[in-house]
Amino acid sequence: MNIVVLVKQVPDTWAERKLDATDKTLDRASVDVVMNEIDEYAVEEALRIQADQGGEVTIVSMAPDRGVETIRKALSMGADKAVHLSDPALHGSDAVQTSYALAKVLGTLEYDLVIAGSEATDSRMAIMTPLLAERLGQPQLSGARKVTVDGGTVRIERQTDNGYDVVEASTPAIVSVVEKINEPRYPSFKGIMAAKKKPLTTLTLADAGIEADRVGLASAPSQVVEFSNKPPRQAGQIVKDEGDGGVKVAEYLASQKLV
Amino acid sequence: MRFTAEHHAFRKVVRDVVEREIVPHVDQWERDGIFPAHELFPKLGEVGLLGLEYDPKWGGQGADHLFTVVACEEIARSGCGGVPMAIGVQTSMATPSLHEFGSDMLKERYLAPAIAGTMVTSIAVTEAGAGSDVRSLRTKAVRDGDEWVINGSKLYITNGTQADWICLLARTSEEGGYRGMSQILVPTDTPGFSVSRKLDKLGQRSSDTAELVFQDMRVPVDHTIGEIGRGFQQQMSQFVIERMFAAYGAVGSCRRALERTRDYLKQREAFGQPLMANQHIAYSMAELSAEIDLLQSHNYACAEAHMNGEDTTRYATVAKLTSGRLTRKVADLCMQYHGGIGYMEETWTSRYFRDSRLGSIGGGADEVMLQVLAKLDGFTA
Numbered sequence: 001m002n003i004v005v006l007v008k009q010v011p012d013t014w015a016e017r018k019l020d021a022t023d024k025t026l027d028r029a030s031v032d033v034v035m036n037e038i039d040e041y042a043v044e045e046a047l048r049i050q051a052d053q054g055g056e057v058t059i060v061s062m063a064p065d066r067g068v069e070t071i072r073k074a075l076s077m078g079a080d081k082a083v084h085l086s087d088p089a090l091h092g093s094d095a096v097q098t099s100y101a102l103a104k105v106l107g108t109l110e111y112d113l114v115i116a117g118s119e120a121t122d123s124r125m126a127i128m129t130p131l132l133a134e135r136l137g138q139p140q141l142s143g144a145r146k147v148t149v150d151g152g153t154v155r156i157e158r159q160t161d162n163g164y165d166v167v168e169a170s171t172p173a174i175v176s177v178v179e180k181i182n183e184p185r186y187p188s189f190k191g192i193m194a195a196k197k198k199p200l201t202t203l204t205l206a207d208a209g210i211e212a213d214r215v216g217l218a219s220a221p222s223q224v225v226e227f228s229n230k231p232p233r234q235a236g237q238i239v240k241d242e243g244d245g246g247v248k249v250a251e252y253l254a255s256q257k258l259v
Numbered sequence: 260m261r262f263t264a265e266h267h268a269f270r271k272v273v274r275d276v277v278e279r280e281i282v283p284h285v286d287q288w289e290r291d292g293i294f295p296a297h298e299l300f301p302k303l304g305e306v307g308l309l310g311l312e313y314d315p316k317w318g319g320q321g322a323d324h325l326f327t328v329v330a331c332e333e334i335a336r337s338g339c340g341g342v343p344m345a346i347g348v349q350t351s352m353a354t355p356s357l358h359e360f361g362s363d364m365l366k367e368r369y370l371a372p373a374i375a376g377t378m379v380t381s382i383a384v385t386e387a388g389a390g391s392d393v394r395s396l397r398t399k400a401v402r403d404g405d406e407w408v409i410n411g412s413k414l415y416i417t418n419g420t421q422a423d424w425i426c427l428l429a430r431t432s433e434e435g436g437y438r439g440m441s442q443i444l445v446p447t448d449t450p451g452f453s454v455s456r457k458l459d460k461l462g463q464r465s466s467d468t469a470e471l472v473f474q475d476m477r478v479p480v481d482h483t484i485g486e487i488g489r490g491f492q493q494q495m496s497q498f499v500i501e502r503m504f505a506a507y508g509a510v511g512s513c514r515r516a517l518e519r520t521r522d523y524l525k526q527r528e529a530f531g532q533p534l535m536a537n538q539h540i541a542y543s544m545a546e547l548s549a550e551i552d553l554l555q556s557h558n559y560a561c562a563e564a565h566m567n568g569e570d571t572t573r574y575a576t577v578a579k580l581t582s583g584r585l586t587r588k589v590a591d592l593c594m595q596y597h598g599g600i601g602y603m604e605e606t607w608t609s610r611y612f613r614d615s616r617l618g619s620i621g622g623g624a625d626e627v628m629l630q631v632l633a634k635l636d637g638f639t640a
Contacts, residue, residue, distance in 0.1 A: 069264075069268070072264070072268060073268065073271075076268065076272075185305075186272055186275060186276055186305070186306050187268070187272050187306075188272075188305060188306050188307045189269060189306065189307030189308075189311065189320045189322055189326065190307060190320065192265050192268050192269055192272070193265060195268075196264075196265060
């Protein structure tokens with residue numbers, strides 16, 4: 001069972017995230033970066049399946065040079081090798097273009113499963129696995145809180161508002177996972193040292209057979225036209241409890257459609 | 260210092276482990292007066308934190324000393340002094356002698372589980388009449404065939420109520436003074452071993468501290484760590500490691516305290532502007548930041564000397580003295596600049612203030628550091 005895990009490097013969730021005023025793309029340079037949190041669960045799930053079924057776990061990431069840090073983290077958790085798609089021409093690519101580029105990279109690899117986190121904390125689009133499934137003509141199993149593999153069949157429990165659905169497909173398939181699925185391991189000291197020696201292939205557009213005019217900011221199907229900073233936080237509403245505090249809180253929650 | 264990408268990656272892992280496995284539980288552990296070492300330590304062991312520089316033969320990582328520096332700086336960001344201290348006892352106070360001088364039998368039975376975190380350890384040196392003055396200790400081990408028969412008591416023993424074994428320093432001959440002491444590894448399930456009381460302390464409240472009593476406790480002579488009669492000397496070199504741990508950690512805890520205070524001062528307004536707009540405040544923060552840098556530079560010089568195989572007694576002494584004092588200064592100023600709310604138990608500054616006080620007392624008081632330094636530098640009559 002060969003598994004590819006897609007990981008994305010994102011600004012630290014706790015950092016103030018900004019757009020670059022000059023080209024309206026995400027400002028990656030001025031913030032600390034981390035592995036997208038749900039991707040850690042994807043790596044963990046791949047490692048667990050591998051422990052059960054054997055095979056290789058390959059990390060694939062499209063990121064600027066600095067993305068190596070995130071790839072190394074995935075390798076230090078235990079993945080076997082990695083492919084890093086890095087080319088200045090990719091800067092500003094939107095989700096549609098990214099899926100084209102990643103599909104090209106996946107096309108160079110042999111795999112039974114692709115596992116990814118269900119969404120990234122920066123763009124929050126949750127659209128990469130459906131786009132990839134469409135481009136690759138492979139089934140998509142999204143929102144998995146449990147994955148089981150049985151020969152050429154992969155079965156997931158898909159988290160829903162009221163419970164879960166059992167969904168299955170034949171391999172190769174593309175799976176997205178949610179945080180409920182497992183508890184990711186920490187990279188260990190030994191894992192960090194071992195990661196240094198694991199194969200990491202860096203691909204440019206040409207290496208992956210990606211047409212340059214189909215990626216990058218200039219040809220992006222979606223464009224950021226304008227943006228403004230988040231308005232400062234307004235003072236909250238204060239409710240004085242005169243014996244009816246509970247009712248007032250309930251009314252407020254109802255008015256905000258939270259209950 | 261030559262930190263590599265691997266040191267930086269490890270720093271991130273340790274910070275993550277601290278933020279997820281320790282910080283969220285600290286308030287509860289402080290209230291409980293103890294933290295669950297048998298739950299936390301295996302998690303730390305898994306990452307490799309409990310045996311960084313130890314021989315891989317016993318489950319250690321064989322890492323270079325800079326990884327220890329990184330780990331100490333990060334563990335100290337736990338939001339309390341108690342848990343880092345307890346971890347320090349496991350990694351840098353109770354086990355160095357065992358690793359350095361212990362027999363393979365002892366290492367297999369006691370060091371390997373300590374590195375894995377499945378056994379919790381303590382260092383038992385201090386007694387009611389022997390604190391910094393180690394040569395006055397009275398706990399006695401008398402040989403009876405293949406066994407030591409041990410009688411006495413030990414005070415202020417970190418991890419004391421939950422330890423699986425202790426590294427005990429006891430008198431094994433009548434020579435007196437610095438002579439005739441031995442380090443003996445004592446499993447705490449040995450008949451005659453008892454925890455007479457759990458002690459209440461000013462700070463470090465999440466860490467349990469105990470008084471231990473030994474009554475006709477019989478321990479095999481093969482549980483002696485290293486050479487019989489060399490216990491004091493072995494313990495002194497173990498103390499050097501302990502002092503380095505304390506000084507490395509101080510940088511992490513002081514830095515975090517300053518960061519938290521900085522964030523507060525930017526947001527807290529008085530007289531129509533953020534407190535940080537006050538030049539006196541900003542400059543005194545900058546002053547402390549510079550002092551932390553100096554301590555860190557000294558620590559790194561100490562680490563480098565250690566890695567070159569040099570005797571780091573002088574470095575560690577200066578570092579320990581400086582770090583204890585600096586931590587107190589930082590804690591005092593952080594509380595001062597928080598004002599009334601800083602004095603409240605709900606604010607981190609209260610705990611930090613309490614916890615900061617131990618640095619100048621434990622592991623050799625400031626005065627002992629000065630005594631050592633005065634001797635080393637020839638300031639003697």
